[in-house]
Amino acid sequence: MFHDLWLNFTHNLFKPLLLFFYMGFAVPLLKVQFEFPKVLYQGLTMYLLIAIGWHGGEELANVSEEEFLESLGFMGLGFVVNFCIGILAYLILRVVTNLRKIDAATVAGYYGSDSAGTFVTCLGVLTAANISFAPYMPVMLAVMEVPGCLVALTLISHFRREGMDSNGYLPGEKGYDYAQLEESQRFADDEIHQPTADHDATGEHTSTSVTHAAATSHGAPKSKSFLSPKVLHEIFLNPGLFLLFGGILIGYVSRLQGASVTEADDKLFVMLFQGFLCLFLLEMGITACRRLHDLRHAGWPFIAFGLLAPNLFATIGILSAHVYSHVLGVPFDLGTYALFSVLCAAASYIAVPAVQRLAIPEASPTLPLAASLGLTFTYNVTIGIPIYIEIAKAVTSYWPVA
Numbered sequence: 175m176f177h178d179l180w181l182n183f184t185h186n187l188f189k190p191l192l193l194f195f196y197m198g199f200a201v202p203l204l205k206v207q208f209e210f211p212k213v214l215y216q217g218l219t220m221y222l223l224i225a226i227g228w229h230g231g232e233e234l235a236n237v238s239e240e241e242f243l244e245s246l247g248f249m250g251l252g253f254v255v256n257f258c259i260g261i262l263a264y265l266i267l268r269v270v271t272n273l274r275k276i277d278a279a280t281v282a283g284y285y286g287s288d289s290a291g292t293f294v295t296c297l298g299v300l301t302a303a304n305i306s307f308a309p310y311m312p313v314m315l316a317v318m319e320v321p322g323c324l325v326a327l328t329l330i331s332h333f334r335r336e337g338m339d340s341n342g343y344l345p346g347e348k349g350y351d352y353a354q355l356e357e358s359q360r361f362a363d364d365e366i367h368q369p370t371a372d373h374d375a376t377g378e379h380t381s382t383s384v385t386h387a388a389a390t391s392h393g394a395p396k397s398k399s400f401l402s403p404k405v406l407h408e409i410f411l412n413p414g415l416f417l418l419f420g421g422i423l424i425g426y427v428s429r430l431q432g433a434s435v436t437e438a439d440d441k442l443f444v445m446l447f448q449g450f451l452c453l454f455l456l457e458m459g460i461t462a463c464r465r466l467h468d469l470r471h472a473g474w475p476f477i478a479f480g481l482l483a484p485n486l487f488a489t490i491g492i493l494s495a496h497v498y499s500h501v502l503g504v505p506f507d508l509g510t511y512a513l514f515s516v517l518c519a520a521a522s523y524i525a526v527p528a529v530q531r532l533a534i535p536e537a538s539p540t541l542p543l544a545a546s547l548g549l550t551f552t553y554n555v556t557i558g559i560p561i562y563i564e565i566a567k568a569v570t571s572y573w574p575v576a
Contacts, residue, residue, distance in 0.1 A: 186560050191298050194452040195555060198459020210457040218454045219524075220417060222294050225450075226312045227421020228443040232436060233309025234422070235429035244502060245310035248495075252318045252517065255494050259487050259518055260286020260325030266483065270475040273541070276333060276342040280530055280537040283326025284546045285483065288318045289520035290414060291458055295555045296516045298451050300509045305563075307509025316418045318517045323409045323529045330534050342536030405533045414524050458551065465548035468540040476541075480549030484519035488562045491518030496569050505575040511566035512559065519562065520554055521546030 186192065201208050264282035267273055293315050300307060333344055343350040428436045469477055495514045499506050523546045530537060
């Protein structure tokens with residue numbers, strides 16, 4: 175196993191995909207005066223998401239009814255597994271690090287989601303190695319992005335009910351604003367039931383009560399609904415999910431009309447995929463290296479979490495997928511295990527940051543991205559993927575599906 179792991183590691187280490195990543199990683203280290211054009215990065219991200227969806231939709235159009243039902247079960251499993259991984263990440267962070275509860279919850283949300291960049295890199299590795307995988311895996315990328323958002327929002331909602339202040343500190347944490355809590359309680363006790371003069375639309379004199387908004391105007395933390403329409407819209411209709419699902423739908427509908435209908439478009443969305451992915455990884459290398467600076471004050475336990483936790487989460491994913499394979503009585507392709515493992519091991523850097531910006535402004539904006547991009551993404555695309563492939567080989571070899 176270790177011999178195979180070393181061969182896989184050295185074989186993947188110098189593929190064009192990773193060489194482009196290394197080149198990008200070297201840009202900040204060597205202080206090269208180069209900035210990857212933001213518009214080009216946005217265009218590459220848009221292309222990759224649509225291309226993943228397009229190819230996945232084409233493959234879905236060819237699956238049997240039995241495979242389609244299998245995929246539905248797998249999607250449900252993926253959702254549950256990533257939700258549990260988010261909770262597990264929070265518990266681990268609370269034990270091994272000194273992060274505030276709100277920051278631990280936010281980081282856990284990142285790890286309960288997935289990473290499109292890691293997924294497309296794994297796709298590139300599997301394609302180059304001619305390793306097959308289930309055609310519905312691109313749909314899994316979309317489904318498994320949501321649980322992390324829900325984990326973070328659930329925990330933060332609980333913290334707000336516990337009295338979290340406007341800076342994200344909870345009672346008992348160093349830096350907590352007790353004066354703000356006392357003022358909030360005073361306004362709640364003294365003013366919430368006091369009638370105030372007001373006039374309704376008809377001009378008649380009416381009596382109303384001072385709401386919680388009155389208290390918040392005097393410095394109390396604002397209450398943000400877990401089910402806010404804006405937050406739900408950001409979770410389920412963020413640009414990444416929209417482009418991915420749009421690509422799946424277009425590819426599916428187009429392929430149903432015959433291979434000749436999609437043949438011309440495949441030259442863009444399939445044949446050029448690897449080249450565009452190389453450029454994407456160049457930018458990701460630059461960003462990952464720059465994010466490492468944010469870890470200077472995080473502490474070694476947090477850094478260790480970003481590098482070691484993906485192995486645990488990937489193993490949980492592989493074992494869960496293999497149990498599901500036994501339930502079905504159908505062995506999965508090696509590539510299916512590999513893709514599912516990276517969906518479990520990766521951390522978000524697109525969807526959850528957008529939700530954080532909208533619904534969790536009190537949390538640190540740098541620590542979660544430093545861990546997900548600077549540590550976990552770098553680890554997964556260089557070392558993690560070959561390790562996960564070997565773990566999958568070992569699990570399927572020692573516990574074969576009858």
